[in-house]
Amino acid sequence: MTDSTQGGRIWWIVVRPALTSGGLRMSKSGVIEEADAGELPNGQLGGRLAGLSLMQQVVILAMWPLLEQVLAFFVGLTDLFISGRMAEGAERVAILDAMGLGGYVGWFFNILQGAVATGVMALVARATGARDHALANRGLGQGVWLGILAGLISFGVLYAGIPLLIEKIGLTPEAGVQATKFLKVLAFSGPFSGAMFAVNAALRGAGDTRTPFLSMVVVNVVNMIVSSLLVFGPAPFGGGARAVSRLC
Known part of the structure; x- marks a missing residue:
């Protein structure tokens, strides 16, 4: 997965299922998914458990x-x-x-x-x-x-x-x-x-x-x-x- 920033937005190039604020999206290799700049990548926790x-x-x-x-x-x-x-x-x-x-x-x-x-x-x-x-x-x-x-x-x-x-x-x-x-x-x-x-x-x-x-x-x-x-x-x-x- 690679990312680039354009105009304050983050674009993820997804090569496996992507988790966004809308839930799970089954994506094929090469499909581009848009996410908010503050969204956590897959596998990372937020709140009190973040970074622990x-x-x-x-x-x-x-x-x-x-x-x-x-x-x-x-x-x-x-x-x-x-x-x-x-x-x-x-x-x-x-x-x-x-x-x-x-x-x-x-x-x-x-x-x-x-x-x-x-x-x-x-x-x-x-x-x-x-x-x-x-x-x-x-x-x-x-x-x-x-x-x-x-x-x-x-x-x-x-x-x-x-x-x-x-x-x-x-x-x-x-x-x-x-x-x-x-x-x-x-x-x-x-x-x-x-x-x-x-x-x-x-x-x-x-x-x-x-x-x-x-x-x-x-x-x-x-x-x-x-x-x-x-x-x-x-x-x-x-x-x-x-x-x-x-x-x-």
Whole structure:
């Protein structure tokens, strides 16, 4: 491939398939393709990954999801810490039992919403690699709607199945009461978390793993602050299980 510059334009003489802003064009030897002066040649990345080695690219892309998972671990640990201080004696045991069930249910529904997010990330990554921004935008839009749909399905199934689930698990009556409160709140969050999963997956597919991390920092910090206020805060927010009862 050779190039020449005339009148501020770059002309590429293509001897293999050329990638331009319009996508892939199968070109025969000797065919001339026009490209904007700022366009990247084949095989070169733009944005934050421009000019980096393969190892550096992997580190940049993997660092933020790693930190996000570490943050999620500390959020779960904080929730467990708070739950263990909401009450004493048998009531404390019941609350911790309810939290254990809620954690497994939340993990299961994250799989459902994560399946949609995986498809969104693959589609957006493919479109981004082909520099087809219109397809990437359509993939994001469809992914958000599918994420909301997955969240609505999660909401309906969980909300309707709470009594049967508690019965089959064999929780004590007190633990069943606490689990019902927790699972109702979890069910209502389904559509919102489904949309969030899809948007974050699209950003990762486009090569931006930092923005999803920052968004989850905000979500998780708010979660920890509000959870602490509901348990340890002054009236009318404080009171632990009683405050949650008012929300449900």
